Amino acid sequence: QKEVEQNSGPLSVPEGAIASLNCTYSDRGSQSFFWYRQYSGKSPELIMSIYSNGDKEDGRFTAQLNKASQYVSLLIRDSQPSDSATYLCAVRMDSSYKLIFGSGTRLLVRP
């Protein structure tokens, strides 16, 4: 079992819709969770971080964390074609301070 799992996609949504990206992790002791966006041929850039159970909103982005179920999700409201990218989930496992990345979900927003 991978430590951080994501569906590779592509997830295709129409412009204006809500895109829902999911991530599960294996280490119950994990405390810090991050979502990075990576455009093709570019480096990852941080878009959201979340540390406690519940929702965290930032503009059109909402991160959701459920430690009991060991999943973290990212919702993108009013999706735009410019949101088309690969979204990487990353989990910091406190036992070693390593940041473990999922393999990413490719999102396509259709105009």
Added chain:
Amino acid sequence: IAGITQAPTSQILAAGRRMTLRCTQDMRHNAMYWYRQDLGLGLRLIHYSNTAGTTGKGEVPDGYSVSRANTDDFPLTLASAVPSQTSVYFCASSPDRTSTDTQYFGPGTRLTVL
């Protein structure tokens, strides 16, 4: 402020050759990291450094070495390149190596080993 710079942008290398990928940051971050990114495998940590003068092994360290002589620079060396080291290499940094720090990535180096 440049953030993190990497050089070269891309490189084609013959197997068996030695290669050093350069990484420099101007944010005075203590922690630095090297990742490789391969299709379907995501980002994997090669080596890291918590602070100048210290380094540690990540998930896939074999065939790579690093040094951290000062805060700003963190070069990655392939002593004798092999085709399986064909990948995109990202350098990253964070203010410190605590649980809430975020990592900032450089633009990457695309390396092809023939």
